[in-house]
Amino acid sequence: METRIERVLLQLIAPVVAIFFAALLAAAILHFTGADAGSVLGEVVAFGTTPASLVAVVNKATTFYLAGIAGAIGFRMLLFNIGIDGQYRLAVFFAAVVGASVSLPPVLHVTLIIVVAMAVGAGWAALAGYIKVTRGVSEVISTIMLNAVATGIIAYLLAPGRLAERAAGSNNIRTTPIPPSGWFPGFEVAGKEVFGFTLVAAALGIGFWILLNRTRFGFELRASGLSLRAAAVSGVNSKRMIFVTMVMSGAMAGLVGIPQLLGSSHQYGLDFPAGFGFTGLAIAILGRNHPLGVAFGALLWAWLERSSQILDLLGVSREIVTIMQATIVLSVVVAYEVVRRVNVRRQQKLVGRSEHVGIENGATA
Amino acid sequence: MPAPAIELRGITKRYPGVVANRDVNLRVESGTAHAVIGENGAGKSTLMNILYGMVVPDEGEILVEGTPIPMSSPADAIAAGIGMVHQHFKLADNLTVLENVILGDEPTGRAGRIDFEAARARIVELGDHYRIPIDPEALVADLSVGNRQRGEIITVLYRGARVLILDEPTSVLVPQEVDELLKNLRRLTGEGLTVIFISHKLDEVLTVADEITVMRNARTVAHTRPAEITSRELAQLMVGSELPTPEPRTVEVRSEVGLRLESVSTRGSGHETSLSDIDLTVRSGEIVGIAGVEGNGQSELIETILGLTSPVAGRVLLGTEDVTEAATSIRRRLGLSYIPQDRHREALLLDATLWENRMLGHQMHPPINRGVWIDRKAARADTEQIVADSDVRTPSIEVLASALSGGNQQKLIVGREMAGEPRVLIAAHPTRGVDVGAQAAIWTRLSAVRRAGVAVLLISADLEELIGISDRILVILRGRFVGEFDPAAIGPEDLGAAMTGADAA
Numbered sequence A: 001m002e003t004r005i006e007r008v009l010l011q012l013i014a015p016v017v018a019i020f021f022a023a024l025l026a027a028a029i030l031h032f033t034g035a036d037a038g039s040v041l042g043e044v045v046a047f048g049t050t051p052a053s054l055v056a057v058v059n060k061a062t063t064f065y066l067a068g069i070a071g072a073i074g075f076r077m078l079l080f081n082i083g084i085d086g087q088y089r090l091a092v093f094f095a096a097v098v099g100a101s102v103s104l105p106p107v108l109h110v111t112l113i114i115v116v117a118m119a120v121g122a123g124w125a126a127l128a129g130y131i132k133v134t135r136g137v138s139e140v141i142s143t144i145m146l147n148a149v150a151t152g153i154i155a156y157l158l159a160p161g162r163l164a165e166r167a168a169g170s171n172n173i174r175t176t177p178i179p180p181s182g183w184f185p186g187f188e189v190a191g192k193e194v195f196g197f198t199l200v201a202a203a204l205g206i207g208f209w210i211l212l213n214r215t216r217f218g219f220e221l222r223a224s225g226l227s228l229r230a231a232a233v234s235g236v237n238s239k240r241m242i243f244v245t246m247v248m249s250g251a252m253a254g255l256v257g258i259p260q261l262l263g264s265s266h267q268y269g270l271d272f273p274a275g276f277g278f279t280g281l282a283i284a285i286l287g288r289n290h291p292l293g294v295a296f297g298a299l300l301w302a303w304l305e306r307s308s309q310i311l312d313l314l315g316v317s318r319e320i321v322t323i324m325q326a327t328i329v330l331s332v333v334v335a336y337e338v339v340r341r342v343n344v345r346r347q348q349k350l351v352g353r354s355e356h357v358g359i360e361n362g363a364t365a
Numbered sequence B: 001m002p003a004p005a006i007e008l009r010g011i012t013k014r015y016p017g018v019v020a021n022r023d024v025n026l027r028v029e030s031g032t033a034h035a036v037i038g039e040n041g042a043g044k045s046t047l048m049n050i051l052y053g054m055v056v057p058d059e060g061e062i063l064v065e066g067t068p069i070p071m072s073s074p075a076d077a078i079a080a081g082i083g084m085v086h087q088h089f090k091l092a093d094n095l096t097v098l099e100n101v102i103l104g105d106e107p108t109g110r111a112g113r114i115d116f117e118a119a120r121a122r123i124v125e126l127g128d129h130y131r132i133p134i135d136p137e138a139l140v141a142d143l144s145v146g147n148r149q150r151g152e153i154i155t156v157l158y159r160g161a162r163v164l165i166l167d168e169p170t171s172v173l174v175p176q177e178v179d180e181l182l183k184n185l186r187r188l189t190g191e192g193l194t195v196i197f198i199s200h201k202l203d204e205v206l207t208v209a210d211e212i213t214v215m216r217n218a219r220t221v222a223h224t225r226p227a228e229i230t231s232r233e234l235a236q237l238m239v240g241s242e243l244p245t246p247e248p249r250t251v252e253v254r255s256e257v258g259l260r261l262e263s264v265s266t267r268g269s270g271h272e273t274s275l276s277d278i279d280l281t282v283r284s285g286e287i288v289g290i291a292g293v294e295g296n297g298q299s300e301l302i303e304t305i306l307g308l309t310s311p312v313a314g315r316v317l318l319g320t321e322d323v324t325e326a327a328t329s330i331r332r333r334l335g336l337s338y339i340p341q342d343r344h345r346e347a348l349l350l351d352a353t354l355w356e357n358r359m360l361g362h363q364m365h366p367p368i369n370r371g372v373w374i375d376r377k378a379a380r381a382d383t384e385q386i387v388a389d390s391d392v393r394t395p396s397i398e399v400l401a402s403a404l405s406g407g408n409q410q411k412l413i414v415g416r417e418m419a420g421e422p423r424v425l426i427a428a429h430p431t432r433g434v435d436v437g438a439q440a441a442i443w444t445r446l447s448a449v450r451r452a453g454v455a456v457l458l459i460s461a462d463l464e465e466l467i468g469i470s471d472r473i474l475v476i477l478r479g480r481f482v483g484e485f486d487p488a489a490i491g492p493e494d495l496g497a498a499m500t501g502a503d504a505a
Helices: A004-032 A037-048 A051-075 A084-101 A106-135 A139-157 A197-214 A216-226 A228-233 A238-254 A258-265 A276-286 A291-307 A309-313 A319-354 B044-051 B074-079 B097-102 B116-130 B145-158 B175-190 B202-208 B231-239 B298-306 B328-333 B354-359 B376-389 B406-418 B436-451 B463-469 B492-500
Strands: A187-189 A192-194 B006-015 B018-028 B033-038 B059-064 B082-085 B163-166 B194-199 B211-216 B219-224 B257-265 B278-283 B287-291 B313-318 B336-339 B424-428 B455-460 B472-477 B480-485
Touching: A004 A037, A004 A291, A004 A319, A037 A051, A037 A291, A037 A309, A051 A084, A051 A192, A051 A197, A051 A238, A051 A258, A051 A276, A051 A291, A084 A106, A084 A139, A084 A238, A084 A258, A084 A276, A106 A139, A106 A238, A106 A258, A197 A216, A197 A258, A197 A291, A216 A228, A216 A238, A216 B354, A228 A238, A276 A291, A276 A319, A291 A309, A291 A319, B006 B044, B018 B044, B018 B211, B033 B044, B033 B175, B033 B202, B033 B231, B044 B194, B074 B082, B082 B145, B097 B116, B097 B145, B116 B145, B116 B175, B145 B163, B145 B175, B175 B194, B175 B202, B194 B202, B202 B231, B202 B492, B211 B231, B219 B231, B231 B463, B231 B492, B257 B298, B257 B455, B278 B455, B278 B480, B287 B436, B287 B463, B287 B492, B298 B328, B298 B336, B298 B424, B298 B455, B328 B336, B336 B406, B354 B376, B354 B406, B376 B406, B406 B436, B424 B436, B436 B455, B436 B463, B455 B463, B463 B492, B472 B492, B480 B492
Parallel strands: B018 B219, B033 B194, B033 B211, B082 B163, B163 B194, B287 B455, B287 B472, B336 B424, B424 B455
Antiparallel strands: A187 A192, B006 B018, B006 B059, B211 B219, B257 B278, B257 B313, B472 B480
């Protein structure tokens, strides 16, 4: 009998091997470009573990985590939501506009902004879900195109005289700042402020886990992802499931920009960080679409990005970190598949032993 | 006498828990059409896959024109002049016939450029020579099923095959296409090629084959010629003399209706035969068998009852409830159970544990379902129960479904579908591909649920199974019921004749 611990360990082998392999490759590249891999690594770790760095990592990881969960929701149903990027930019833009245009008591104000963001993200993803279900258009294609459309819409509306204004003393064009009643208070750790929304993100992760593992809906979602046909035969309405999953993924994607908006910038402008969609998908893959796995993936990603900032000062190209991230994702995919096969073979052996000798009997019944 | 085109000696192939071929011997003379017949699960397809190099036998040897050939992949078979026309065509829809034919074997001219002209000329020449005309420029997506099959045959000939294997070539064709195909096959053998084909349809076998080999229970049991045998005798050879003694039907069929279809017609999708004006009543405590050659509307019938296809006309009732427009989940909740023929595709989540698989199809029922929640503890306890009751051999309910052997997977599915007091059970080929022990266990359980008052619809191609456990047998042909039989009063050969339409019942 295998134990639960064995099973968990088996799952952990793949990412550990992948990270180790990526680190090895990074060290090799450093070595061949003439840098001293050992001392660079030492500096990176030293910088990456300062309190200021760790707080920055947690804040960044919050954003990555939400993107990762948005990706994971889709992946669980075999949907490739490439549109996370467009969904969250559109969502955070409208959330910023609405948030700045109303005056409400604190909790209500923040809630409104969050609801607007989720609704816009969900609505934008719903378009892709709708045409997939009714017309069979692959969500990969439609969400890529919707990303471009979102960029166009924001470019049009984010202009002085429309929904934005030019910031005094800079070239930045941005929405009107949200008043303090619409800020999400953070908390101080080691003199630095951690986004309060980090706690909300963690709660959402737990919620996602409960939904997947403890509810009928979650079971039907996972079943559909494992075999759409078997799920349909068991009574799941596949089309509805595809649509709902897409909407949920979009709603989660709508929150990606919220920690930043509510916790630090309080407005949407040209300088608002973008391009988290693909990062989210990579993190979801790394974390096996499991809420806890995605959390580790998000923290690792954020830590690598933060630590890499020191590389410029050491005269090493920062792209080494991008190479490392790519290597991790590629090798983790391979490693997961290897582990999966090993696991199936191991179980078959266990089953074989309990089946005694197979019934090798060709006689007539 | 020249060496036979193909000779198989002592072929044995074992799968976990099943022997698919056991000491099989087959001798196919050059320039003949040789039919391999047998029931489903008799080992015909495995044998053909061995001959085509897709399956490597555990024992035995393959001789091509008297020379032993080690066969470990289709490439070896093609090199030895053996080609296969699959039952499910392997043509790419969005390419032309020409492109499909040369795919993987492109004639290249200078600088790796594909010489389409040479290929086109060769296809036309082949078509003329064997009188299998086909337009090389036609898009495969636009072709009828019969023409696709011609495309497959041309592809095989183009690769230089001297021996053609056809796996149930007529099962997907309409009658006129069947006639055309049979004529083509005769022309091929007339030109000196050798044809080996699998079939269920005894009348076709008797008209076109020069020789016949019968398989039963993984062995070759007889070798004969059409002139020496009648279709009645062939059926007996296929089924074997021992039919299971039908258990005494002490159970009174109740008057209450479990499942009723009233004048149901469907539109049909793809290659599937649509239903036309079907009436069917299955009462509680009754097993109604549906006999028929595959592809005569069985899949549509199942999909319509499950609610995966909506009929264009007619009504579907579960008990007294009209479910014509109801979703599958509602039908499931009303007590509809289903044992599908393709368990990997329709019944299992291979990468999930046994207890998660137990929930599939029951996620809306107590004890699994509690409002929006699922009760994992109850699911686990229930799975332990099924594993014990159905004798599923597994070390634990935490293993993945893919780790179990086919027979044990099927026992789990049967146990699951019979749990939770179903009112209507559809069993589609419930014993296909399982070993003899599991087969007997499944039959016993079907009879048990019948006694408990479940309305059972049994769809099967196994005549022995249909006659052994059904209370009534309906024959389906081209989407209609063409006859009703009392299993106590009909033999497999009469049923076989009715299934093929050879004998208008």
